[in-house]
Amino acid sequence: MKYLQITLLLFVLAACGGKAWEANMVDQLLEKYKDKPNTEILLSDMQETSGGKFIHAYKVIGTDNKGDFHLITTVQDNNVTEGFYALHYDNLGMSIGRIDSLGNKSTIVAPPGFNTVIGNPKYGEFREENGHRVWHFFSTYLFYRTLFGMGNRMIYYNHYNDYYHHYRYNRPYYGSGSGSSPSWGTKSTATKQTHKNFYQRSVNRSGSWQRSYSSSSSRGGGGFGK
Template identity: 30%
Template sequence: MNSTAKLVLGIIVLFFIVKTCGSCDSTSTRQQSSSSQVAKTWRKSPVDDLIKQLNDEPNFSIILFDMDANESGNDYKHQYQILIQKPDTVLEKKTDWKKVDEAFFSQHINDMGMEIASKKDGKVTKQAVPAGYNHYVGNEKYGRWENHGGSSFWAFYGQYAFMSSMFNMMTYRRSYWDDYNRGGYYGGSRGYYGPRGSSPVYGTKSFTSSTSGNKSTWANKPNTFKDRVRNKVSRSSNQSSRFSSTRSKSSSTVNKRTSRSSSRYKSSRTIRSRSGGFGK
């Protein structure tokens, strides 16, 4: 190949490299922009703040005690019950109302009366489980299992009898507690609302039922209002899920394009290497 041909080939290869790198930079910019948008939309919840405040405590429970929304359905609030386990007692306090975003409200709309975060022996978990399951029920320091009518139920000792009313749970059935432990729920991401295949035994509907005696703000809202709020946050949650799915697919497409561009770039480098060998 004469010098003119080699010069032309070199210019073509150089143009291809510059164009490919420009495409890579553009792709990288889009990816960074997407990551930046994700970071901007993530918000710390009041539960995260409470966990941070309780950092020095080795054992605690955070229970979703009450919840509320305004008539227009664009202002959401939670109230939490905090239990701090001490060597010789259990401290209990309730927080003021905490404003939460719609996504967090939707995430826990079925979890009223349940523990939604806890720390046990220094390990923090965020999981919806019946109040008392992780720290007190099954712990012989606080009570024992007793048989009644052929079934076994948890009974707190006299000095801890207040816990049953505090948790708004008059009975703890042994078969449900065993099901929770056998199912590998502890420390996982799945909430536990009762045996599989049955109607929810725990959570918002049971906690605010007419037989529970609960006088919370949410329990006293008309069912039409609660259904309207539930439908609204459910629609928003579904839209958010579809957006996340679309964004994930888009990101996958960008990654594939980046991979192809990278392959072409490697190929162009190989071409340049071979062209440099001509004339030897």
């Protein structure tokens, strides 16, 4: 099914005047760090300019020789295609590319840190809190909340477990917040606090590209890499 969705998406992009496929910045970064397991690429910002250009900003996070995570680099891509911008419009603050501990590449969209630090007993633990199991980083790693852009979100075990067993190999995961809103991504209330600049600029976005790309189940991007 996922391959059918990707094929249909590529067909839509072509029908909308898209150019032939070429490696995007996420693909290039994954190739660059292919020999560095536990590397994660976060979509840290995005912008549509008044001139009709599309921009992405990425944070590349990886481990040092002690296995501790840190910021490797930040990258700004000023030449994002309209199709790729549309594909990831719902994914602000999300992990949109990673290399796992075995060196496998993946571009399936996921909450930041869910594949690397959340659930890892080196960095923290789930504790009972008001009838829920909630993730707490150990004091040494509290800064990971800022590093991964998690903000003050409560990270519940049932969300992590749901992602780990049902989503991580085949489809994007946004969790569930209050009401029907997601916990992660562009539509999340929490993301509006962690990525304020994006929403402050929103009044200046034309959004004309949205007429060509409807919000559908095929948005969210990604597939499992080699």
